[in-house]
Amino acid sequence: MRMPLYAALSAVLCCAGCAGSALVPSPGLPTPGEGTTTTGARITVAPVPPRPPTTAREIPPPKSVVSIPNDGDVFTSATTVAAEWLRQWCALDWQEPMNANLDRASHYETTAAAREDRRRGDDANTYASMRAQQVSSSCADVTAAQSPEAPNSTDVVYLVLAARRTTLAAGKPTGDEPVRDVRRVIRQADGRWLVDLPVEAG
Secondary structure, three states, X not given: OOOOHHHHHHHHHHHHHHHHHHHOOOOOXXXXXXXXXXXXXXXXXXXXXXXXXXXXXXXXXXXXXXOXXXXXXXXXXXXXXXXXXXXXXXXXXOOOOXXXXXXXXXXXXXXXXXXXXXHXXXXXXXXXHHXXXXXXXXXXXXXXXXXXXXXXXXXXXXXXXEEEEEEEEOOEEEEEEEEEEEEEEEEOOOOOEEEEEEOOOO
């Protein structure tokens, strides 16, 4: 049984939190041997006090850093709209408002799917942790292929979505991981294809 897409993201955020102290050393700490100099007379130099941890007030206000493509052609194909949905879902940045990636992804999915994704999105605590660690991520090598086992039709297809996600904390890579999800994609009455609810695959 595969790990749900959202559980994978939580694992990445937790790893970023665990490694944060190693990724962002405190500047200004004296190294062994600092504090004295010997050029004739001995001169004592006071050590530089450590910089206090960053507080919430010092974090820049959120801003939108990822744009939504203004291309109506993306909705003419189930695979195209699903791939764009995954790209927007993956594009995470600590400088954005909470769940900004879900807001962008919602342009490519049904109302029911957007509601379910929002239910599994960040809350105030996980968002605060993400901003404190300055977490960001993006996906490359995005693919969307029809599931051969699913009952595809002219208006409903089941797509296996995959990508390689790179995550950073404080601007430093914390690693890559595969992302995989299975989604139903439905043709709407106006002809547009939209990503629908996730499908559990054994």
